[in-house]
Amino acid sequence: MMGDDGDDATGVATKTRARTQRPPMYKVMLLNDDYTPMEFVVHVLERFFAMNHAQAFEIMLTVHKKGLAVVGVFSYEIAETKVAQVMDAARRQQHPLQCTMEKE
Numbered sequence: 357m358m359g360d361d362g363d364d365a366t367g368v369a370t371k372t373r374a375r376t377q378r379p380p381m382y383k384v385m386l387l388n389d390d391y392t393p394m395e396f397v398v399h400v401l402e403r404f405f406a407m408n409h410a411q412a413f414e415i416m417l418t419v420h421k422k423g424l425a426v427v428g429v430f431s432y433e434i435a436e437t438k439v440a441q442v443m444d445a446a447r448r449q450q451h452p453l454q455c456t457m458e459k460e
Contacts, residue, residue, distance in 0.1 A: 382435035383426045386419045387454040
């Protein structure tokens with residue numbers, strides 16, 4: 357009987373520890389539109405997502421062909437900041453580029 361209680365306590369502690377170990381992650385996605393220049397999308401990927409030109413070009417093509425692409429996975433605060441940076445840069449350049457985030 358005592359062994360059972362000990363096992364239960366250990367199980368609860370393990371579950372609690374696992375729950376606090378990893379915060380939920382968020383996918384940041386770029387959405388395709390017919391107006392934003394491809395060069396601007398590449399620039400955004402290089403600037404805000406630390407991609408080299410080849411990586412940024414590949415992702416831009418994926419957005420163009422498939423309608424959207426995941427450009428990174430981050431904690432909530434970082435994902436929110438990245439979305440705001442991209443949307444602000446697009447607005448300043450008067451491009452309709454959309455950037456969203458969703459829970460992984």
